[in-house]
Amino acid sequence: MRDDHEVGNPKSDQLATARARIAAAYDPNKLAEVGKQVVDLIAAHQQKIQAGNGNVLNWKTPIELVDQARESLLHTPPAEGDLLEQVTNLVQKSLDRGTNLHHPRYVGHQVPASIPLASLFELVGSVTNQVMAIYEMGPWATAVEHSIIQSVGKQLGFNPGTFSGLITSGGSLANVTALLTARNIALDDVWSKGLASQTPPPVIVTHAESHYSVSRAAGMLGLGTDQIVHVGLDAQRRMDPRHLREVLNSLRRREVPVIAVSAAACATPIGAFDPLDAIAEICRQYGVWLHVDAAHGGATCFSDRHRHLIAGIEKADSVVCDAHKMMFMPALCAMIFYRDRQHRYRTFHQHATYLFDPSAPEFADYDSGLVNLECTKRAAGLGLWGIWSLFGSQLFADLVDVTFDMAAQFFELLTEAEDFEVFCQPQCNIVVFRHVPLEMQAASDDQSNAFQLKLRRRVIESGEAYLAANQIENRNYLRTTVINPLTRSQDLADLITLLRKHAQELLKT
């Protein structure tokens, strides 16, 4: 056989040079040296941020930042540059410009200050590029995922041996996947025949404030967003079971096929948990698929104090729970559960002989490609597996208890303050409120609405704290999620002070 490199042959010379450059990029010694430096940089950053030093956000306009990111792509790297120094610069550039979710005044969106150690297990999966699609490609990644699904599913109350599940790339994709399964079960032949001949057109029945991914599912899956039927809410903005019954009755009378009832645990706007037990009973009576979007609240299953919020979830046909929310994993690790384990084979159908090996059908149950929208799929369960192994499931209970308690304390602080109006007592770690300083008490609704948004923008652009906003029944609110377990009462008191300070400055402009 011939050599890889024939000296004097231009093509061969070019390939030898290419190989040398590749060898430098793959060098395990460099990986060790540079890797330890990166770990030190990250840990030093965590130390600073966890202590509340530095900004929560480093606000810059998109155009400025894109220019800064492009700079290092456009500039030809020095052939003999110092790799360690270059990586240090790039990592520090990223750390300095990132959003600091581990800062105690980060109380923004439903994205957690994740458990830092989880990322080390993800690093193992990333460097070795463990993926799934078929069992043989990622046997260990597959086993880890199955062990997690079994353990979380059991904790949710499903019967071991009878349920199944999978991990996918985010809660939105998880909701779409579960509703696709429901669609295919509700409408025979829809996978192959499509929806073109469906009359009357089928509907999805959902919580009036369900996540946008539910309505998107109707748009994506060919049902049409007009085919979303909203169920009315009770005083706590939970799905009203009496109204659900009326809706299902009316649909049945008109012979409209129902793909699913999609309930929320909790709905995003104020964190309202639907009464799942009552809803499940109604769905059972009507023979309708119950989907529960428990992306945020599913993790309450670990907490003795809070699991009552999802009582009845084990009666749902499908459940979504994001480990990258209240299990404090880095993004993305979303779980889907099917109460009936066979249902996961109703989502997709495919033919791909280069992938699925007919000579080994016994492994099909472990081929993620059959049940996931992803073909190549990250080993997204490794972080959760590592943390659970290190600390046990008690840590997940702790994280729910501590953040829910902090939200309750924040509610009390806000209630005591005369210049704040709280929307309602929080059911979890989401608190919705308005700041109404004396000067705004006679303001019009429009002025007051605009004030909340301007105030929030001013705060986040200052970098001093991060909170979100919300609109409920045409009123704008500030919205915080206590999703950093390092946030303490003092930080929330400081947030109130900050809001007052920025409000005063805003009123002067």
Added chain:
Amino acid sequence: MRDDHEVGNPKSDQLATARARIAAAYDPNKLAEVGKQVVDLIAAHQQKIQAGNGNVLNWKTPIELVDQARESLLHTPPAEGDLLEQVTNLVQKSLDRGTNLHHPRYVGHQVPASIPLASLFELVGSVTNQVMAIYEMGPWATAVEHSIIQSVGKQLGFNPGTFSGLITSGGSLANVTALLTARNIALDDVWSKGLASQTPPPVIVTHAESHYSVSRAAGMLGLGTDQIVHVGLDAQRRMDPRHLREVLNSLRRREVPVIAVSAAACATPIGAFDPLDAIAEICRQYGVWLHVDAAHGGATCFSDRHRHLIAGIEKADSVVCDAHKMMFMPALCAMIFYRDRQHRYRTFHQHATYLFDPSAPEFADYDSGLVNLECTKRAAGLGLWGIWSLFGSQLFADLVDVTFDMAAQFFELLTEAEDFEVFCQPQCNIVVFRHVPLEMQAASDDQSNAFQLKLRRRVIESGEAYLAANQIENRNYLRTTVINPLTRSQDLADLITLLRKHAQELLKT
């Protein structure tokens, strides 16, 4: 304000204990200590595997492995255990059971031996949990993604300033997303009205051997997989433009709406690149959306030697290119490009006041949630940005050139061997062939087909090499992808020897 901890109050005591456990899990000093140990373990593993020591696969049955993964979840961790030792055990357990893509005899699926240093940039994103959805949540992650999309898009030949793109969780999701966009543009009001009133039902026209995600898109998006129209192939299994014209003519005559023509660069079975220039011209004439699935082959845009394979790609309406394939990134980093930058707003519609801030419409162009199926989205571009910054785009050219060249060398080795039949000369780094030892030369088609699959299974279960299989026109083949740039001629010669050895053993059973 009150204290977080009231001594003697049972609830307060419980929370204090919970806080202590959380503090241990978040401790930055532990992160530094444990992180450096994990880096050393990974680097040592890379050293061993890159040198060809150890197995390519560590084959175990799913049941065995799931039990091993569950073991550490079921066992309550010792309260005073040594964290460093525990992490070391868990990481080593994972490394020992993983698939070794960096082993030079890994020539399996289209998943690369990824550039190890890329994962260090991903680690930064993971520990700090940088995510997108709206610009303010991940300004730097967003900027990094935009810089990559601009740079790769330009390299593909799109006009700077007029195209747009995004990163999503895998090639399948990317194909579905782009075809959803095409569907919404082809069929007015389909997002809200659904497909129930569409007659005649619309179709997707595609390469006869397109990836299963294209046919899945028809199933998912409500069109129905029966509405997939396959275009015939030429002798190199590329889409035949003459047949495409006939298909579009016939559909036009029957007034059937065409969602898109989906071409492949390359199609997975044998790595055939469609003639994009000719196809684009036909699509232009018929006013039909051209989608190109360049998940595997898009990266040839970096190589002077191979970019002719995708000539004309810049005329496509949408293109998918997976950085986690031939740009050698760890999974997942799939890019979608739209030639007309406005088209990315045709994929989805949503209403989510708690997310999208009407007071800052100037940032909407940077809100990934508007264009991505993902709501919360990983900073999946960080690894690519880091590697490009360190080594320049030359490295991506090198990786294409070296692996394509190795496949060409493998083809020559196989051609010279009398007991191997090669399907055809490879167009890229995918080589499809059969092993036909003397003893099998008189075998029936069925026997010979079964033999290829049994041989492959025997090899992968031995752990000595990893290759895939395939079926083309009812004949089974072995299928290799040279997607580890560390694979050399000698490794491929060794693979041939291994196949012969296992074939002989198999013939004796």
